Amino acid sequence: MRKIMVVFGAMVLSATIAVSTSSADGDLAVAKLLYQKKCSVCHGKDGVPKKRGGESASFNDPEWQAKITVEQIVEIIKEGRGEGKYKMKPLETKLTPEEIEMVARFVKEEFGKKK
Numbered sequence: 001m002r003k004i005m006v007v008f009g010a011m012v013l014s015a016t017i018a019v020s021t022s023s024a025d026g027d028l029a030v031a032k033l034l035y036q037k038k039c040s041v042c043h044g045k046d047g048v049p050k051k052r053g054g055e056s057a058s059f060n061d062p063e064w065q066a067k068i069t070v071e072q073i074v075e076i077i078k079e080g081r082g083e084g085k086y087k088m089k090p091l092e093t094k095l096t097p098e099e100i101e102m103v104a105r106f107v108k109e110e111f112g113k114k115k
């Protein structure tokens with residue numbers, strides 16, 4: 001029963017994603033979900049890096065935001081980052097180009113506008 005519920009939940013979720021991609025607000029919701037699923041374990045829901053985020057900047061840091069572009073974030077997501085104990089693997093094959101673009105914009109626009 002539990003398994004069925006999980007499968008059903010996943011179906012509802014993907015249906016929601018499909019429907020919501022049609023509007024700008026929907027894009028934001030999808031981007032947020034993507035961020036929470038694919039990035040927040042390391043970068044924190046609030047953009048402040050957790051242990052696994054290693055030396056990553058806080059996405060809320062105005063100085064970091066001033067220097068970074070959406071294009072650069074896209075590159076980082078595709079190619080990964082870092083050499084040390086905590087590093088980010090390339091995510092190019094884990095996300096579609098559209099998803100990468102969306103989540104990169106989310107990092108820049110949502111965390112950037114706070115301050």
Ligand code: HEC
Pocket residue numbers: 035038039040041042043052053054055056057058073076077081082083084086087088089091103104107
């Ligand atoms: C397994 C953990 C992990 C995941 C998952 C992860 N990252 Fe990272 N990320 C890191 C680490 C560690 C660094 C810092 C690497 C270094 O420079 O040493 C980093 C660096 C970055 C940077 C550069 C920050 C800076 O200091 O300039 C960006 C931007 C970034 N990640 C975005 C993302 C996005 C967006 C996602 C989700 C699509 C993501 N990351 C998923 C671990 C992760």
